[in-house]
Amino acid sequence: MLIGRITCVITREMLRFVWIMFCLFHICIIGTHATTNRAFQSYPTTINTYENDTVLLPCYVEDQGAPPRIRWWRENSFVADSLEENRTSSERITLFKNGSLQVMHVQREDSGQYVCQAIRPSPWGHVTQVHEIEVMYPPSVETIPASGELEVNLGERVYMQCVAKGVPAPIITWRTKDEEIPLVDVRPQLSFQAENRNLSGRYTCVATNDVGDPAMAHIDLRIRYKPEIYVRKSWMHAYPGIRVQLDCTVTAWPEAKVEWYFKNETVKYTSRIVKHNDGNDHNILIRNVKISDYGLYLCRASNSLGITEKIVELSEIANPAIFKKESRCTSSTSYNFIWEVDSYSSIIEYQFWFRKYKKDSGGEWHKLYIPGNSDAVSSVHVRSFNLTGLDVATHYEAVVLSRNRYGWSHPSEILRFHTEGASIDSSENFAETDGDLEQNRIAGIPFVSMSQHYPLAADANGSMYHRVKTLSLMLSMICTLITIFDSRF
Known part of the structure; x- marks a missing residue:
C-alpha cells in the first residue's frame, strides 16, 4: 500500500510538471507571435511575377516614437540600407522612407528570399520579416x-x-x-x-x-x-536479245558497300552491262542478253557490323505460273483454273498437280499433263483448265509447273480451293495462293532449284560456282529424263 501511495504521488507530481512546462511553452509561443504581429503592419508574402515587371516588397513597422533603421538583404547579400540612401545593390532597386523596397524590371536572377530587418531603439530591439520573389519565365531545354x-x-x-x-x-x-x-x-x-x-x-x-x-x-x-537485302525477284526469266534489270535493295547503318558478283568474280561493267545506284536500290541493267549472261548473280552488302548476301538468278527457263483470281468453282464436282506464265520461249506443256487438303496433312498428289500454247505470240502465256471428277464439299490444293525448250520452271505457289458445300474455317484462306509452304518438297515434282547461296570461294580444282552450276545442270537433266520416262509409261 505504501509503495502504491508513493507511486501515485510521484505520478501526480510528474503530470503537474509536464502541464506547467506546456503552459510556459505555449505562453512563449503566443507572446513571440503577438510581439511579431505588433512590430509589423505588413505580412510576409511570396510574389509571383514576370520578367521586366515592377515589384514592391512592404516593410511597415509600428511607430515606437522614433523611426527604425531599415536594412534589406537578399540570400544573405546586402540590398539596401535606410541610413545609406545612395547605396543599393542595383540601380533598379529603390528603398522608400516607409521601409518598402521596390525592384524595377525584375530579372530571373532577382528571384529569392528578401529579408527586411528593422532596427528599433531600446528596449524594442531588432525584428525581421521575410518576403519572396519568384520570377516566372518560359521554359528552355537542352539535350543530352x-x-x-x-x-x-x-x-x-x-x-x-x-x-x-x-x-x-x-x-x-x-x-x-x-x-x-x-x-x-x-x-x-x-x-x-x-x-x-x-x-x-x-x-x-x-x-x-x-x-x-x-x-x-x-x-x-x-x-x-548489319546490311539487310531485299530482292524483288530472286528468279529472273530472260530471252536472248532482250533487256533485263536485276534488282537489289539494301538498307544498313552505317551505309553499306554494295558489290555484284557473277561466276565468283565481280561483275565487269560495260556499255552493255551497266550498274545503277539510286539511294538504297543497287541494280544491274543488261542490254541485249546473251547466253553467257545466264547464271547466278550475287548481291553482297557489307559494313562494319557484318556482311549480307542474296542471289538473283537469270535464266531462260519460264517464270513460275501465277494463278488468276478468275479461277472459280464451276459445279459441285469441278473447278476451272486460269493461270499465267511469263516466258519469252513458247510453253511446250504444263504439269498440274492436285490433292485433297486437310490442315497439317495432305493426301496423295495426282499429276496431269496439259499441252501448252505453242502458237502464242506474246511472252505472257495464259492457260485455262477445267478439272472435273472432284468430290463434293471437299478442300483441295494445286500446283502448276511450266516447260519451255530450256526445261521445267519453278512450281507455282500452292493454290487452295474447294468445291461447293465445303465449310470454310476463318483461320484458313481457300481459293488463295500460299507461298509460305515448302513447295519444293512435293513428292515427284521434277524440279531442282539452282537458286542456292554458295560462298564466294574457290578451291584447288577451280571455282565453287562452276562446280555447283555443273552439279545443278546434271540434276536437272536427270529429272527431265525421269519426267519424260514417266509420261511415256
Whole structure:
C-alpha cells in the first residue's frame, strides 16, 4: 500500500510538471507571435511575377516614437540600407522612407528570399520579416547528348535526356514520328531497348510550364545494324536479245558497300552491262542478253557490323505460273483454273498437280499433263483448265509447273480451293495462293532449284560456282529424263 501511495504521488507530481512546462511553452509561443504581429503592419508574402515587371516588397513597422533603421538583404547579400540612401545593390532597386523596397524590371536572377530587418531603439530591439520573389519565365531545354545525335548498335540500351529550365518547373513529354510516347510518369530521361531498327528517327522532348510557348529539342537516333537485302525477284526469266534489270535493295547503318558478283568474280561493267545506284536500290541493267549472261548473280552488302548476301538468278527457263483470281468453282464436282506464265520461249506443256487438303496433312498428289500454247505470240502465256471428277464439299490444293525448250520452271505457289458445300474455317484462306509452304518438297515434282547461296570461294580444282552450276545442270537433266520416262509409261 505504501509503495502504491508513493507511486501515485510521484505520478501526480510528474503530470503537474509536464502541464506547467506546456503552459510556459505555449505562453512563449503566443507572446513571440503577438510581439511579431505588433512590430509589423505588413505580412510576409511570396510574389509571383514576370520578367521586366515592377515589384514592391512592404516593410511597415509600428511607430515606437522614433523611426527604425531599415536594412534589406537578399540570400544573405546586402540590398539596401535606410541610413545609406545612395547605396543599393542595383540601380533598379529603390528603398522608400516607409521601409518598402521596390525592384524595377525584375530579372530571373532577382528571384529569392528578401529579408527586411528593422532596427528599433531600446528596449524594442531588432525584428525581421521575410518576403519572396519568384520570377516566372518560359521554359528552355537542352539535350543530352548536346549534339542532338545518338548512335547505338541494334539490341543495345538507348538513353537520351532533356534538361529543362523555367519557372514554374517545366513538365517534359516526348514525341516521335508525330506521336506522343506514352510514359508511366513524366520524366526528363527516355530509356528503351533498340530491339528494332525502325526505332531509329527523331525524338522530340517538349517542355511546358504554362508561361509562354513550349520549348522543344530534338535528338536524332540512329541504330547501327548489319546490311539487310531485299530482292524483288530472286528468279529472273530472260530471252536472248532482250533487256533485263536485276534488282537489289539494301538498307544498313552505317551505309553499306554494295558489290555484284557473277561466276565468283565481280561483275565487269560495260556499255552493255551497266550498274545503277539510286539511294538504297543497287541494280544491274543488261542490254541485249546473251547466253553467257545466264547464271547466278550475287548481291553482297557489307559494313562494319557484318556482311549480307542474296542471289538473283537469270535464266531462260519460264517464270513460275501465277494463278488468276478468275479461277472459280464451276459445279459441285469441278473447278476451272486460269493461270499465267511469263516466258519469252513458247510453253511446250504444263504439269498440274492436285490433292485433297486437310490442315497439317495432305493426301496423295495426282499429276496431269496439259499441252501448252505453242502458237502464242506474246511472252505472257495464259492457260485455262477445267478439272472435273472432284468430290463434293471437299478442300483441295494445286500446283502448276511450266516447260519451255530450256526445261521445267519453278512450281507455282500452292493454290487452295474447294468445291461447293465445303465449310470454310476463318483461320484458313481457300481459293488463295500460299507461298509460305515448302513447295519444293512435293513428292515427284521434277524440279531442282539452282537458286542456292554458295560462298564466294574457290578451291584447288577451280571455282565453287562452276562446280555447283555443273552439279545443278546434271540434276536437272536427270529429272527431265525421269519426267519424260514417266509420261511415256
